[in-house]
Amino acid sequence: xxxxxxxxxxxxxxxxxxxxxxxxxxxxxxxxxxxxxxxxxxxxxxxxxxxxxxxxxxxxxxxxxxxxxxxxxxxxxxxxxxxxxxxxxxxxxxxxxxxxxxxxxxxxxxxxxxxxxxxxxxxxxxxxxxxxxxxxxxxxxxxxxxxxxxxxxxxxxxxxxxxxxxxxxxxxxxxxxxxxxxxxxxxxxxxxxxxxxxxxxxxxxxxxxxxxxxxxxxxxxxxxxxxxxxxxxxxxxxxxxxxxxxxxxxxxxxxxxxxxxxxxxxxxxxxxxxxxxxxxxxxxxxxxxxxxxxxxxxxxxxxxxxxxxxxxxxxxxxxxxxxxxxxxxxxxxxxxxxxxxxxxxxxxxxxxxxxxxxxxxxxxxxxxxxxxxxxxxxxxxxxxxxxxxxxxxxxxxxxxxxxxxxxxxxxxxxxxxxxxxxxxxxxxxxxxxxxxxxxxxxxxxxxxxxxxxxxxxxxxxxxxxxxxxxxxxxxxxxxxxxxxxxxxxxxxxxxxxxxx
Numbered sequence: 001x002x003x004x005x006x007x008x009x010x011x012x013x014x015x016x017x018x019x020x021x022x023x024x025x026x027x028x029x030x031x032x033x034x035x036x037x038x039x040x041x042x043x044x045x046x047x048x049x050x051x052x053x054x055x056x057x058x059x060x061x062x063x064x065x066x067x068x069x070x071x072x073x074x075x076x077x078x079x080x081x082x083x084x085x086x087x088x089x090x091x092x093x094x095x096x097x098x099x100x101x102x103x104x105x106x107x108x109x110x111x112x113x114x115x116x117x118x119x120x121x122x123x124x125x126x127x128x129x130x131x132x133x134x135x136x137x138x139x140x141x142x143x144x145x146x147x148x149x150x151x152x153x154x155x156x157x158x159x160x161x162x163x164x165x166x167x168x169x170x171x172x173x174x175x176x177x178x179x180x181x182x183x184x185x186x187x188x189x190x191x192x193x194x195x196x197x198x199x200x201x202x203x204x205x206x207x208x209x210x211x212x213x214x215x216x217x218x219x220x221x222x223x224x225x226x227x228x229x230x231x232x233x234x235x236x237x238x239x240x241x242x243x244x245x246x247x248x249x250x251x252x253x254x255x256x257x258x259x260x261x262x263x264x265x266x267x268x269x270x271x272x273x274x275x276x277x278x279x280x281x282x283x284x285x286x287x288x289x290x291x292x293x294x295x296x297x298x299x300x301x302x303x304x305x306x307x308x309x310x311x312x313x314x315x316x317x318x319x320x321x322x323x324x325x326x327x328x329x330x331x332x333x334x335x336x337x338x339x340x341x342x343x344x345x346x347x348x349x350x351x352x353x354x355x356x357x358x359x360x361x362x363x364x365x366x367x368x369x370x371x372x373x374x375x376x377x378x379x380x381x382x383x384x385x386x387x388x389x390x391x392x393x394x395x396x397x398x399x400x401x402x403x404x405x406x407x408x409x410x411x412x413x414x415x416x417x418x419x420x421x422x423x424x425x426x427x428x429x430x431x432x433x434x435x436x437x438x439x440x441x442x443x444x445x446x447x448x449x450x451x452x453x454x455x456x457x458x459x460x461x462x463x464x465x466x467x468x469x470x471x472x473x474x475x476x477x478x479x480x481x482x483x484x485x486x487x488x489x490x491x492x493x494x495x496x497x498x499x500x
Contacts, residue, residue, distance in 0.1 A: 026325040026326050027324055027325040027326070027327055027373065027398055027399060028324070028325045029047040029049055029051065029323075029324045029325060029370070030047065030290055030325060031046045031047045031048070031290065032247055032248075032288075032290055032295065033046040035053040037105065037106060038104075038105035038106070038186055039052060039053055039104055039105070039472070039473035039474065040052060040103055040104040040105070040471040040472055040473055040478075041103055041104075041105045041185060041186040041187065042103060042184075042185035042186065042243060042244070042245060042246075042288075043101055043103075043185070043243040043285065043469060044285075044287055044322060044421075045423065045472075047323070047324070047370075048287045048288050048289060048322060048323045049322045049323055049324050049369060049370040049371070050322050050367070050368070050369030050370065050371075050421060050422060050423050050424060051369055051370055051371040051372075051423070051424040051425065052423070052424070052425035052426070052472040052473070054372075054426060055426055055474055055475060056426070057426050057474070057475045057496055057497075058426075058496070058497040058498060059425075059426050059427065059428050059475065059495045059496065059497055060495050060496070060497050061440070061449050061497070062438075062449050063436055063437070063438050063449070063462060065497075066462075066477070066493040066494065066495050067493065067494040068491065068492075068493055068494075069159075069476060069492040069493060069494045070158055070159030070491075070492045071159060071486065071489045071490065071491045071492070072152075072154055072159050072161065072489045072490040072491075073159065073160065073161055074152060074161050074164065074489075075486070075487040075488060075489065076111065076113050076152070076480065076487070076488035076489060076490065077113055077114070077115050077487075077488055100112050100113055100183050100184060100480070101184075101469040101470065101471065101480065102470070102471045102478045102479075102480060102490055103184055103185060103186055103191075103471055104156055104471045104472075104473040104478060105186035105191075105205065106186070106205055106206070107155070107156050107157065108153050108154060108155060108156055108162060108205065109153070109154040109155075109156050109159075109471070109478055109490060109492075110151065110152065110153055110154075110184055110186065110191050110193075110205070111151070111152045111154075111184065111480070111490060112149065112150070112151050112152075112183050112184040112193035112194065112195075112201075113150050113152070113488075114147045114148060114149050114150055114195075114196050115147060115148050115150055147196055148166050148167065149166070149167040149193070149195040149196055149197075149199075149201070150164060150165070150166055150167075151164065151165045151167075151184070151191065151193045151201065151203060151208065152164045152490075153191075153205070153208055154490060156473065156476070156478075156492075159490070159492060162208075163207060163208035164208065165201075165203055165208045165210070167195060167199070167201060183195075183242070183243055183244065184243070184244065185243060185244045185245060185246055185251070186205060187246035187247075187251060187263060188246075188249075188263060189204065189205055189206070190202050190203060190204060190205055190211060190263070191203050191205050192244040192246065192251050192263075193244075194242070194243070194244060194253055197218075197219055198215065198216045198217070198218030198219030198255065199213050199214065199215060199216070199219055200213065200214040200215075200216060200244060200251070200253055200259075200261065201213055202214070202251070202263075202266055211266070212265065212266030213266065214259070214261045214266045214268065215268075216253055216255045216259045217255055217257050217259060217271065218255045242254040242255060242285055242286055242299075243285060243286060244286070245286045245287060245288045245297060246263055246288070247288045247290065247295030247296070247297070247306050248294065248295035248306040248307050249262065249263050249264065249307070250262065250263055250269060250295070250306045250307060251263045252286060252297050252306070253286065254285070254286040254299045254300075257271060257272040258271065258272045258286065258297060258299060258304065258309075259271045259272075260297070260304075260306070260309060269307070269309065270308065270309030271309070272304075272309070272311075285299065285320045285367070286298070286299045287299070287320070287321065287322065287323065288306075289303070289323045289328075289348075291326065291349065291350060294306070294307075294350070295307070296312065296350065298321060298323075298328070299320070300318065300319060300320065301314055301315040301316065301317065301318030301319070301330070302314045302315075303348070303350070305350065312350045312351065313351075313352065313353055315330075315332070315346065315353060317332050317333040317334055318330045318331070318332050318333075318344070319331040319332070319333070319341070319365075319367065320367040321367060322367055322368060322369060322370055323370075324370040324373075324398060326347055326348055326349065327345060327346065327347055327348070327356070327370075327398060327399075328345070328346045328348050328353070329343065329344070329345045329346075329368055329370060329375050329398070330343075330344060330346075330367065331343060331344070331361075331365040331366075331367065332344040332358070334358075341361050341365045342358045342359060342360050342361055343358065343359045343361060343365060343368065343375070343377050343379075343394075343396070344357070344358045344359075345357050345358075345375070345398065345401060356399075356401060357400065357401025358401070359377070359394065359396055359401060359403065361377075361379045365377060365378070365379060366378055366421045366422070367421050368421075368422065369421070369422045369423055369424045369429065370398060370424075371424035371425075371429065371441055372427075372441065373397070373398050373399070374395050374396065374397060374398060374404065374441070374443060375394075375395070375396040375397075375398055376393060376394070376395055376396075376422055376424060376429045376439075376441070377393070377394050377396065377422075378393050378422060378431055379392055379393070379394055392406040392407050392408060393406065393407045393422075393429070393431060393439060393446075394406045395441075395443045395446050397443075404443035404446075405443045405444070405445075405446035406446070407439070407446060407447065407448060421469060423469060423470060423472065424441060425472040425477075426475070427440070427441045427442065428440070428441055428495075429441045430470065430477075436462045436479070462479070462481065462491075462493075463481030463482055463483045463486070463489075463491060475494065475495055475496040476492055476493065476494055476495065477492070477493045477495050478490060478491070478492050479491050479493070
């Protein structure tokens with residue numbers, strides 16, 4: 001361990017339980033999904049923990065040993081302009097297609113993205129991309145243009161396109177607007193996809209036929225600006241972030257405030273009552289939690305009852321979190337954490353929450369993942385606001401907060417895009433798919449495997465990706481990537497160490 005890791009390990013704070021909650025809490029992951037049918041139905045997986053159902057499979061010990069299984073036939077607009085991110089703040093380009101992550105259910109892979117269409121007032125040129133955002137000649141400050149929202153369904157075994165649905169309501173705006181980030185989930189035979197103008201689409205998972213469309217709070221703002229002739233109806237910031245989540249017959253989406261719909265009919269059931277924007281703004285990822293047969297939604301420290309919208313409680317300073325049983329783990333901003341955040345664990349009920357432990361961090365912290373009773377967290381190195389996380393990856397015991405193991409350093413993770421989060425499956429941890437890497441999840445032997453692009457190049461055969469995550473099902477990893485030769489695609493890799 002390096003010096004910073006040793007300081008973190010020694011600084012673990014274990015908080016004694018108060019009398020308000022039951023002394024015994026269930027830490028086992030639980031879900032309302034049939035994990036055999038829907039092994040990765042939404043952004044953080046079937047448990048809301050960032051971990052896939054265990055299959056007992058032995059996986060490869062090197063991503064270079066992963067075998068390409070297929071790549072999608074349909075070209076998906078890449079998430080960044082050709083050549084990667086621009087040094088200036090011009091992040092939107094005519095060819096950009098958002099950062100959405102694929103999901104897997106019913107033997108199919110689903111993805112929502114978008115492609116430019118309709119109004120085409122201008123194109124970026126190489127010279128445009130060199131201009132400062134403050135330069136009056138910068139086209140990002142002058143126009144926006146239209147797009148088609150696109151939902152794709154692929155066969156999970158072959159990559160063959162089974163159906164695709166195009167909706168013409170999309171909008172690509174100037175500046176930082178790059179479309180949705182984690183905008184699709186599966187629930188009860190339907191897929192729910194977030195569009196770029198603030199519409200939530202419900203589609204039949206088998207056929208792609210539209211079932212209903214729901215309007216979020218963002219849609220009204222965009223339409224008002226568009227009808228008034230506003231040159232930038234989508235706004236200067238990415239207002240279309242967040243993933244739909246579904247439980248108890250309700251599907252909800254966080255767009256600064258949370259809007260919930262009847263999953264069958266699309267009728268709006270409730271919206272965040274106080275209309276107060278969530279603490280982390282539009283980049284707030286909705287998650288779900290199940291307790292004693294009832295469903296709840298969580299975002300940015302708040303917990304709502306799914307069916308009624310009742311605000312159960314709010315943890316001041318908490319960010320996006322993950323669940324395992326009756327435990328919530330999330331980055332937390334406190335008065336003491338002047339150099340960044342802490343990773344905090346709470347024992348929760350619908351009525352109350354209690355802090356169990358904190359692990360101090362430095363810099364910003366993406367949400368963690370919970371796998372086999374351990375929390376895996378990527379810790380930033382440096383002061384708050386640092387652009388990249390390059391600190392250690394810690395393995396923390398879920399119940400006690402003891403730091404069981406730590407790597408010397410972590411792969412680089414872009415902290416401005418909150419979707420870059422770790423995921424875990426069958427004894428492996430994938431810190432983020434922007435720079436594919438893989439760790440051995442064993443606390444007694446926590447380490448990056450050789451050849452996984454750790455701190456350097458991507459593994460062989462793995463294309464660069466600006467997507468926010470990946471999906472895992474039965475030994476196969478589904479990622480979104482892009483190359484000069486292929487353009488944007490979905491790629492499937494066989495991670496099984498042994499095949500029959």
